[in-house]
Amino acid sequence: MRCTRLIPLLSLLLAPLLVQANPFEYQLANGLRVIVKEDRRAPTAVHMVWYRVGSIDEKNGLTGVAHLLEHMMFKGTPNVGPGEFNRRVAAAGGRDNAFTNRDYTAYFQQTPKEQLEEMMRLEADRMRHLSLDPKEFAQEIKVVMEERRMRTDDQPQALLFEQMNAVAFQAHPYRAPVIGWMNDLENMTAEDARDWYDRWYVPNNAYVVVVGDVDHDAVFRLAEAYYGPLAPRALPVRKPQEEPAQLGMRRLLVKAPAELPVVLMAYKAPVIRDVANDVDPYALEMLSAILDGHEGARFPKRLVKEQRIAVNAGAGYDSTSRGPGMFFVQGSPSAGRTPAELEAAFRAEIVRIQQHGVDADELARARAQLIAGEIYKLDSMFAQAMEIGQLESVGISYRDNTRLIDKLKAVTAADVQTAARRYLNDDALTVGVLDPQPLPSAPRPRSGPAPRH
Template sequence: MSGLRGILYRSLHQTAWLTLLGMSLAGLPQTALSNPFEYKLANGLRIIVKEDRRAPTAVHMVWYHAGSMDEHNGTTGVAHLLEHMMFKGTPSVGAGEFSRLVAAAGGRDNAFTSKDYTAYFQQIPKQKLAQMMRLEADRMHHLTLDPKEYAQEIKVVMEERRLRTDDQPQARLFEQLTATAFQAHPYRTPVVGWMNDLENMTVRDARAWYERWYAPNNAFVVVVGDVDHREVFQLAEKHYGPIRPHTLPERKPQIEPAQDGIRRLTVKAPAELPVVALAYKTPVLRDVEKDTEPYALQMLAAVLDGHDAARFTRSLVREQRLAVSAGTSYDAISRGPGLFYLVGSPSEGKTRAELEAGFRAELMRIASEGVTAEELVRARAQLVASQIYKRDSMFAQAMEIGQLETAGIPYTAETRILEKLQAVTAEQVREVVKKYFRDDRLTVAELDPQPLPKTSRKSTISTRH
């Protein structure tokens, strides 16, 4: 990160900056603290509006509390498949017409499915918001799911799996790593689904998923942009209000059993470089006020990776020359259990085992010696900057709200999360390393590179909606 310059003057960021500078929020006028605004329709649909007047545009997003973790064996990938089918028409909007209408309005649209949720968005001129709501409300309860369209789209989804997973060695590695790290929790299955399930899926499976989860009382709408929240609420009443709610399936706890020891796997695939990936089971954020460990883990990730002076780049890449690349990945916001990843490729002449030992040695050093004050200051600045910079983008602001809400974290806690991150101490970072980075929480995956094919397979099917 290049620092925090260039943002201070923006009034929309006032509360975050006062927090960053150690000032109190109590003295702010109420109007500065009331944005975003929220309204709940009688059918259970929540409307969250964040006013941002910097450009005459708006982001409109519909989030469904349904992702791949809600699937069952035999129908993995159905959440993602239904996302594709949502663009295939209703009685009033033909197949493929949704995106054409958005483009004609001067906007862009797309959708994405994760383990936790499915979301749809449009970025449009603000005066086109009513049209977007009408289109989204229409497909929320009038989706056609034509068998002929399904027969074509399932081929697209299978090709997407081939292109993005089967033909990508690192994607295959992480798919197998996750499937090994989790034995009971549905996070073990890939979002795109297993190929055999896709091959045997039917339009009836897609319809059952749609009827089970696509309801106003299982969704919320986020609008960020140059809008008046009262007008947005009125539009929501008009377009979404008439949709009837329905009883949702019971969600049962799905607790991953305790791991009894280190797990290892090797994936052989055509690739240029070997890869080593270590995944440790770690907690995620559940209670913004009471939790401390997820914040310390985020700080640890920033100490190890993310800038030229970070430990992995400095020690493993430059000084020891153990790796050509080394990094981390940790997401504190999720519905299910968490994993903290260490990933790298060994340098020429170094083995995967040597790089794994190098990763472990860096963790052991933190467990015994802790992190320095300088490292903590730099990591804190990096994390705070990344949070603040999100507010420069209307889309990023809408994403932040949606991801927090789908994980069960109130979007109103955004500033408090920033404060808690800033309060992390060196001792807390050291303690999470000592507590969670142990062999009985570890899964190690290695990519064993095989000779590359002389010619690569080319797709003839577009995976774009």
């Protein structure tokens, strides 16, 4: 093996630099960070490579290029032919895939632990040696456009969310869909993908997460052997992209073939920037759970079961992101009820919390639901790797995970009421309504294979 000659020397070099706690961490000279969490409950390993680049980094005219490059990463290098990456992972008894987000792009494999070295070899190869053949690009851009048709253009609720973001955000890149606008995809070139790859796919803009039945010292040695030789490069300067303050309620109407109307209400909200001192993001997480964390939560209990004004009603909020946050309320009115009536019902429930707060029992139940969700992640190696990677992608140390849970535990009823009063108001609200149109008599014919990534 290429790495065996490095073992004696690296054992001496790595020891003083390690953070001696599980997870363990080591940074290569080229800037790549390697985070390892040992979990010996099963003889497998999850290997993930996270790049700190997503649709938030795209410019007008190039929306969707981050996601398109994710697809191209499976189209080969001089050493590994198109599609060969997936075949090798499968032959090793594993599974693999990738995903692009507003804030990051990530790639993973889960294999028997003995195959970890081969996974590192494959990922390190495509980190800097991607072929980006124009013929492969010409085929893959068609796949991505079909993916957009399937997952957005033909999905009325996806269209509503897409239009909601475009209206709610006027300056911030979150206004554009991760998959990109169709016109941008139609005009994208292989050179656009090449430029994106050359700008962002470098070791000093990435980190590796490994979770499983592994020894962290051995993983660090493998990382030195395969990722260590890759040269770093200066990254583009990321300028601040602050969204201007919203000065009043905004509304939009989306007409699309659908069975039911949908009401979508989105309030601008903060996200965690200071893990130790922030209060409101944790309170908003608790508020979301109180409204829609379980069958007995306020929305399903009062709006669906008791008042029967909605066939479904929910709330959602993500306290972590590189950009601004949103607190969502969504539902479909029951037969004979209108979107306006459902919107009024949503508002009434929010006002009840703003005026009267929440009681101890529902706060305790919501807290238990949230904490249990965090604890259950420990049952899965993949979920543990995701948790580490996602926190790091938004600038939060994975070592703060326990503190995040403690902050959730500390949320009080007064915190929840204060957050509801502070953020769930009309000046920061965008309301979208899906106006259902007749469904087509036959589904649209597909123009290509269903996308894998």
